[in-house]
Amino acid sequence: xxxxxxxxxxxxxxxxxxxxxxxxxxxxxxxxxxxxxxxxxxxxxxxxxxxxxxxxxxxxxxxxxxxxxxxxxxxxxxxxxxxxxxxxxxxxxxxxxxxxxxxxxxxxxxxxxxxxxxxxxxxxxxxxxxxxxxxxxxxxxxxxxxxxxxxxxx
Amino acid sequence: xxxxxxxxxxxxxxxxxxxxxxxxxxxxxxxxxxxxxxxxxxxxxxxxxxxxxxxxxxxxxxxxxxxxxxxxxxxxxxxxxxxxxxxxxxxxxxxxxxxxxxxxxxxxxxxxxxxxxxxxxxxxxxxxxxxxxxxxxxxxxxxxxxxxxxxxxxxxxxxxxxxxxxxxxxxxxxxxxxxxxxxxxxxxxxxxxxxxxxxxxxxxxxxxxxxxxxxxxxxxxxxxxxxxxxxxxxxxxxxxxxxxxxxxxxxxxxxxxxxxxxxxxxxxxxxxxxxxxxxxxxxxxxxxxxxxxxxxxxxxxxxxxxxxxxxxxxxxxxxxxxxxxxxxxxxxxxxxxxxxxxxxxxxxxxxxxxxxxxxxxxxxxxxxxxxxxxxxxxxxxxxxxxxxxxxxxxxxxxxxxxxxxxxxxxxxxxxxxxxxxxxxxxxxxxxxxxxxxxxxxxxxxxxxxxxxxxxxxxxxxxxxxxxxxxxxxxxxxxxxxxxxxxxxxxxxxxxxxxxxxxxxxxxxxxxxxxxxxxxxxxxxxxxxxxxxxxxxxxxxxxxxxxxxxxxxxxxxxxxxxxxxxxxxxxxxxxxxxxxxxxxxxxxxxxxxxxxxxxxxxxxxxxxxxxxxxxxxxxxxxxxxxxxxxxxxxxxxxxxxxxxxxxxxxxxxxxxxxxxxxxxxxxxxxxxxxxxxxxxxxxxxxxxxxxxxxxxxxxxxxxxxxxxxxxxxxxxxxxxxxxxxxxxxxxxxxxxxxxxxxxxxxxxxxxxxxxxxxxxxxxxxxxxxxxxxxxxxxxxx
Numbered sequence: 001x002x003x004x005x006x007x008x009x010x011x012x013x014x015x016x017x018x019x020x021x022x023x024x025x026x027x028x029x030x031x032x033x034x035x036x037x038x039x040x041x042x043x044x045x046x047x048x049x050x051x052x053x054x055x056x057x058x059x060x061x062x063x064x065x066x067x068x069x070x071x072x073x074x075x076x077x078x079x080x081x082x083x084x085x086x087x088x089x090x091x092x093x094x095x096x097x098x099x100x101x102x103x104x105x106x107x108x109x110x111x112x113x114x115x116x117x118x119x120x121x122x123x124x125x126x127x128x129x130x131x132x133x134x135x136x137x138x139x140x141x142x143x144x145x146x147x148x149x150x151x152x153x154x
Numbered sequence: 155x156x157x158x159x160x161x162x163x164x165x166x167x168x169x170x171x172x173x174x175x176x177x178x179x180x181x182x183x184x185x186x187x188x189x190x191x192x193x194x195x196x197x198x199x200x201x202x203x204x205x206x207x208x209x210x211x212x213x214x215x216x217x218x219x220x221x222x223x224x225x226x227x228x229x230x231x232x233x234x235x236x237x238x239x240x241x242x243x244x245x246x247x248x249x250x251x252x253x254x255x256x257x258x259x260x261x262x263x264x265x266x267x268x269x270x271x272x273x274x275x276x277x278x279x280x281x282x283x284x285x286x287x288x289x290x291x292x293x294x295x296x297x298x299x300x301x302x303x304x305x306x307x308x309x310x311x312x313x314x315x316x317x318x319x320x321x322x323x324x325x326x327x328x329x330x331x332x333x334x335x336x337x338x339x340x341x342x343x344x345x346x347x348x349x350x351x352x353x354x355x356x357x358x359x360x361x362x363x364x365x366x367x368x369x370x371x372x373x374x375x376x377x378x379x380x381x382x383x384x385x386x387x388x389x390x391x392x393x394x395x396x397x398x399x400x401x402x403x404x405x406x407x408x409x410x411x412x413x414x415x416x417x418x419x420x421x422x423x424x425x426x427x428x429x430x431x432x433x434x435x436x437x438x439x440x441x442x443x444x445x446x447x448x449x450x451x452x453x454x455x456x457x458x459x460x461x462x463x464x465x466x467x468x469x470x471x472x473x474x475x476x477x478x479x480x481x482x483x484x485x486x487x488x489x490x491x492x493x494x495x496x497x498x499x500x501x502x503x504x505x506x507x508x509x510x511x512x513x514x515x516x517x518x519x520x521x522x523x524x525x526x527x528x529x530x531x532x533x534x535x536x537x538x539x540x541x542x543x544x545x546x547x548x549x550x551x552x553x554x555x556x557x558x559x560x561x562x563x564x565x566x567x568x569x570x571x572x573x574x575x576x577x578x579x580x581x582x583x584x585x586x587x588x589x590x591x592x593x594x595x596x597x598x599x600x601x602x603x604x605x606x607x608x609x610x611x612x613x614x615x616x617x618x619x620x621x622x623x624x625x626x627x628x629x630x631x632x633x634x635x636x637x638x639x640x641x642x643x644x645x646x647x648x649x650x651x652x653x654x655x656x657x658x659x660x661x662x663x664x665x666x667x668x669x670x671x672x673x674x675x676x677x678x679x680x681x682x683x684x685x686x687x688x689x690x691x692x693x694x695x696x697x698x699x700x701x702x703x704x705x706x707x708x709x710x711x712x713x714x715x716x717x718x719x720x721x722x723x724x725x726x727x728x729x730x731x732x733x734x735x736x737x738x739x740x741x742x743x744x745x746x747x748x749x750x751x752x753x754x755x756x757x758x759x760x761x762x763x764x765x766x767x768x769x770x771x772x773x774x775x776x777x778x779x780x781x782x783x784x785x786x787x788x789x790x791x792x793x794x795x796x797x798x799x800x801x802x803x804x805x806x807x808x809x810x811x812x813x814x815x816x817x818x819x820x821x822x823x824x825x826x827x828x829x830x831x832x833x834x835x836x837x838x839x840x841x842x843x844x845x846x847x848x849x850x851x852x853x854x855x856x857x858x859x860x861x862x863x864x865x866x867x868x869x870x871x872x873x874x875x876x877x878x879x880x881x882x883x884x885x886x887x888x889x890x891x892x893x894x895x896x897x898x899x900x901x902x903x904x905x906x907x908x909x910x911x912x913x914x915x916x917x918x919x920x921x922x923x924x925x926x927x928x929x930x931x932x933x934x
Contacts (some may be wrong), residue, residue, distance in 0.1 A: 006288075015167055033170075033783075034170070034173070034177040035169070035170020035171065037174070037350070037351070037400070038176075038352075039350040039351065039352065040839075040840045041431065041432060042432060042839055042841065044839070044841055045350060045432075047350055054276075059527060074170070075168075075170035076169070076171075077167065077169045078169075079169050084165075084168070084169070088168040088169060091168050092160045092161075092164040092165060092168060093160060093806070094804075095158065095160070095161070095164075095804035095805065097161060097164045097168060098401075098646035098647070098812065099349070099351070099398075099399060099400045099401040099402075099645060099646025100163070100167030100168075100172060100398065100400070101174065101349075101350040101351045101400030101646075102350050103167050104170050107168065107813055122853075125848075126848045126849050129847070129848040129849075130847045130848055130849035130850075131847075132503070132847075132848070133351075133607075133840070133845055133847060134848070135347075135348055135349055135350050135403070135812075135845065136401055136646050136808070136812045137811060137812040137813075137814075137815070137816060137846075138808050138811065139815065139817030139848045139853060140807075140811050140853040140854060141804070141807070141808055141810070141811070142848075143848075143853065
C-alpha cells in the first residue's frame with residue numbers, strides 16, 4: 001500500500017492505495033470521478049486523459065502512487081459550479097460532442113493546448129489531438145470548438 | 155425546423171456527469187468476465203474449475219458442463235436479434251449457444267467467471283484450465299469451399315451460410331456487344347467498429363424472476379425479445395435500458411455481453427457487471443464482412459455498364475448472425491445505383507473459423523461500392539470517358555423502381571450531389587488538364603481526383619417480411635412540458651435531440667419544453683432500433699404523428715372553451731388563438747390545467763408507416779500518391795448527401811463527417827488480421843488496429859442537399875450511412891487517376907499501392923498492368 005497526497009480539482013486529499021492501483025481506477029472508483037472515461041486501458045485512445053501538473057497524461061498508464069504530490073485536473077474540474085469552461089461551452093455550441101466518450105479526454109488535451117498556445121492554428125489543433133481518438137470522428141467540429149474557445153477566452 | 159439546436163445530452167457529456175454503462179454500480183453487485191478459447195475450432199473435453207474457484211473472491215464458473223443444469227430452459231439464440239424475421243434462402247444453424255462445448259473461433263467464450271471484484275474475475279478467467287480437443291479449422295473462404303474442408307455447422311453443407319442469385323436480361327449477348335469487357339477481382343477487409351466505449355453490461359435480477367439489463371445495445375426491444383426467448387422468460391420479465399452510449403456503429407446491433415451477464419445474474423441472484431477489455435471488444439464482437447468480388451462488366455462507348463456478371467463470396471465468420479441480412483444488401487447494392495439492363499449475380503456467404511461477421515455502419519454497402527465504383531472507373535478509363543459523365547448517364551432517376559421498395563423513386567438529389575460535389579472539388583479542371591501519364595514533379599508525388607456515388611435506404615421497411623417498426627407516445631403535461639416516449643437509440647447520433655425538435659415543431663411549442671425518454675423497454679413502445687439509417691425517418695414519423703394527435707386533443711378541447719371550430723385554432727406562443735379573431739384566445743397553460751382537472755388527457759400515439767425512402771450521396775476525393783513509397787495522402791474529401799431535410803444541420807454534418815472519416819480508415823488502414831496458421835487475431839489492440847486520428851486525414855467538406863421525401867418527417871430521410879460507403883472507392887479512383895494504377899484490395903496500404911504502381915505481383919494478389927511502363931494509353 002502507498003499513501004497518496006495530491007490535489008484533485010483544487011481539493012487536497014490523502015488516500016491509501018494499492019501499489020499497482022491505476023490512476024484512472026483511483027479517480028473513477030475510489031474518488032467517484034466518473035467523468036474520466038477508459039476506452040482502451042493501453043494508453044492509445046486518450047479518453048482517460050487528465051492534467052497532471054498541467055500536462056495531459058494517460059491516467060491508464062499512470063499508477064495512483066505516482067500522483068503523490070501532484071496537482072490533478074479531471075473533466076469535473078474544468079467548470080466552476082454551473083459556470084462552464086469556455087471549451088465546454090464551445091463544444092456544446094459547435095456540435096463537437098457526438099457519443100461523448102472521447103469528450104472528457106479531448107477537453108483535457110485542448111485545455112493543455114490553450115494554456116500553452118492561446119491561439120492555435122487549425123493545424124496545431126489537429127496535431128495536438130492526434131493522441132485522442134474520436135471514432136465518431138467529429139474532428140471538424142472539435143477543431144471549430146477549440147478555436148472558438150480560444151477566441152472567447154481572450 | 156432546420157435549426158442548429160445544441161444536443162440535449164451535450165451538457166452532461168462535457169461536464170462529465172453523463173453516465174455510460176460502466177459508470178453504473180448496484181448494491182451487492184459482483185463482476186463477471188469471460189474465459190475465451192485460444193483455438194479456432196475445438197471440442198471441450200473438460201473445464202477444470204477447482205483451481206479457479208479456489209482463488210480469492212471467485213464465486214462461480216459457468217461452462218457447458220454446469221450451465222444446462224443450472225438454467226434448463228436456456229436455448230440457442232440469434233445474436234443479431236433477428237430470430238423472428240428470417241429471410242428465405244438462408245440456412246440457420248440453431249447452434250449458437252452460450253458457452254457451448256464446441257468452439258468455432260478464437261476468442262469464443264468458453265466460461266463465465268463470477269467474482270467479488272473485477273480484478274479477481276479477470277485473473278480467474280485468464281487462468282481457467284480448459285482441456286481442448288483441437289479440430290481441423292477453416293481459416294478463410296478459399297479453404298471453406300474445398301471439398302475436403304471440415305464442416306463447421308451441421309446442416310450447412312459446403313460451409314454455405316447463405317446464397318442468393320439475381321439475373322435479368324441476357325448477359326452473354328450484352329457482353330458480346332460491349333465496347334470493352336473487363337474482369338477483375340476486388341477484395342475488402344475486416345473492419346471493426348472500434349467504438350470508443352468498450353463493451354460492458356450491467357444486469358440486475360428481479361424478484362419476479364426476470365432481469366433489468368443496462369446495455370449500449372442499439373435495439374433494446376429486439377434485445378428484450380431475443381433474451382426473453384432464450385431464457386424462457388416473458389417479455390415483461392426482461393427490461394432493457396440504454397444508458398449513454400459511447401458509439402456503436404453496428405457493434406451493438408445484436409447481443410454481445412448481455413446473455414452471459416443475464417445467465418450469471420439468474421444463477422447468482424446478484425447484480426452483475428460484465429466488461430470486455432479493448433482486446434476482447436476487437437476480437438470478440440462482430441466485424442464487417444470481408445468479401446471477394448469477381449466481377450465481369452461490359453461497357454458501351456459512353457462508359458455505361460451494359461452487363462454485369464458477378465460472383466461474390468462473403469466471409470460470415472463462425473456463426474450466422476447478421477449474414478442473412480448483409481448478403482441481400484450486397485446483392486442489391488450492385489444494381490441499386492445504376493440502370494444495368496443485364497445482370498447475373500450470385501452472392502455466397504461461407505462459414506469460417508474466424509470471428510463472426512456482422513453489422514457495421516453501411517451493412518454491405520461499402521463492400522459492394524468499393525468493387526462496383528472502382529470497376530466503373532476502370533471501364534470509363536478503358537473507353538476514354540469521364541467517369542463522372544459515365545455515372546451520370548446510367549444513374550437511377552426519379553420514377554425508376556429501386557432496390558428497397560415497391561414504390562418508385564419520388565424525389566432524387568443525386569444529380570445535385572454530383573453537380574455540387576464536382577464543383578467543390580474542381581472536377582473538370584482536375585480531369586481535363588492532366589493527361590495520363592502525368593508528369594512527375596521533382597518530389598515524385600502525383601495528384602488525382604476520384605469520386606463515387608450511391609443510392610441508399612432509410613430503414614428496411616418496404617420489403618416483404620421485414621419487421622421495421624417505430625412507435626412513440628407524446629404526453630403534454632399540465633404545465634406545458636412534453637414527454638416523448640421513444641426507444642430510438644442515441645448512439646451519439648443526436649436522434650433524441652432531433653426527435654425533440656420534431657415534437658416541438660409539430661406541437662408548436664418550444665424545444666426546451668420537450669424531453670425524450672431514455673430508450674427503456676419498460677416505458678417505450680416497440681422500436682426496431684438504430685440501424686440501416688432508419689431512426690430519424692422511422693421514429694421521427696412516429697413522433698410527428700403522436701405529437702399531431704396530442705395537439706388535436708388540445709385544440710379540440712380548447713375549441714369547446716372558445717366556442718370555435720378546432721380547425722380555426724392555432725398555437726401562438728403560449729396562447730391558443732382563433733384564426734382571424736385575435737380577441738378570442740386562451741392561455742395554453744389554462745387550457746391544459748383546466749383539461750387536467752376535468753380528466754382530459756392530451757396525449758398521442760404514433761407509429762411509422764411501413765415505407766422506405768431512397769437517400770443519395772456522392773463523394774469526391776483528392777489524393778497525392780508518393781510513387782517511391784506508395785504512400786497515399788488524402789488532401790481533400792468532399793461529401794455531398796441528399797438527406798431530404800436537415801432537421802438539425804449541425805447533427806447532419808457531424809454524421810456525414812464521421813462517416814467519411816471512418817470510410818477513410820476502411821480505405822487506408824483498417825483490417826483485423828487473422829493469422830492463417832492459428833486463427834488468432836494479430837492486431838487486437840488499438841496499438842495495432844489502426845484507427846485514423848485527427849492528423850491522418852483532411853477535414854471533411856460537407857454539402858447537404860435537401861430533396862424532401864414525401865414519406866419522411868418534414869421530408870427527412872436516412873442520413874447515417876451513405877457517406878461511409880463511398881470513401882474507399884472515391885480514394886481508389888483518385889489513386890487510379892493520379893497514377894494509372896488500380897488498387898483492388900482494401901485497405902490500400904502503401905505496400906499494395908506500390909505493388910499496383912509497379913505492376914508487381916504481391917502475396918497472391920492479381921498482378922497489375924505496369925502502370926508506369928505504359929505510355930499514353932487511356933487518357934481521361
